[in-house]
Amino acid sequence: MSKDISECRICFDIETNDDKFISPCRCKGTSKYVHKSCLNSWRNFNRESIAWTTCMECGTKYKIKYKYPIEKKKIFKGCCNNVTGNYLLKYSVCLVVSGFIWNVDYHNDYLAVKMLNFFQPSTSYDLLYYVKQNDLCPQLFYFSYTMFLQSIIYHLYFVAKCYYNVKRKSYYIYKIKDTFCGSLIFSTQFLVLYYIFAFNGFVLLYLNLITFLSMVEPIGYYKLIKKHNKIIIEMNENNIEEILPYHNIIDNIIDNNNNMLELENIIID
Secondary structure (H helix, E strand, O other): OOOOOOOOOOOOOOOOOOOOEEOOOOOOHHHOOEEHHHHHHHHHHOOOOHHHOEOOOOOOEOOEEEOOOOOOOOOOOHHHHOHHHHHHHHHHHHHHHHHHHHHHHHHOOOHHHHHHOOOOOOOOOOHHHHHHHOOHHHHHHHHHHHHHHHHHHHHHHHHHHHHHHOOOHHHHHHHHHHHHHHHHHHHOHHHHHHHHOHHHOOHHHHHHHHHHHHHHHHHHHHHHHHHHHHHHHHHHHOOOEEEOOHHHHHHHHHHHHHHHHHHHHHHHO
């Protein structure tokens, strides 16, 4: 190969119209140029290492231009990202708040229960009767009731966080909608089952069902967060990118500095 002809530092082949050279870093001489395809293959092979973002010879970080904005990786942090933490958080809050709601409702003549019954007169087989006469029933009911309210708030929080942080909203909604709707529908079973069973006199069956659902409800929210994280990773990994030539970047910086210098000279004159 002639010394006057540049060659790719990875495959040692020449530049072609179908596979152009790029000079992505400060390397000079025989290491200055590389095929875009060769560099992309090398970076993909080393995606989990520093070679994904940095030249391993001169240490220059690649200047990468993306077709779409990069999505923030973790907008839900801490215990939201693991099952145990999710359970501990939701159960801790639920145990404290449910006791408070029970106490408030008790001193307001069980207003929450009456609202669910559309203020119909109490009977010997409705929920209000069991809540007043049984010590265990109000514990199960208010715990599940609080878990239901908490889940609705969590889903509203999820929507708000995604609205303000996710940039490619249309694509994201297309990918998350099924999981989100499934999680939200599962959370509303407290009301659905109430009007199927408790409203028709099957109170004890209803209390057993919602207690079980309350035990597994945090798993649904955890799966929603997990799906969200997976979609964000997919969006970033599939984002079309282009590595910019390093020397063009330097030339632009020099041109900008020269323009500023000329502007300063004009102002001084």
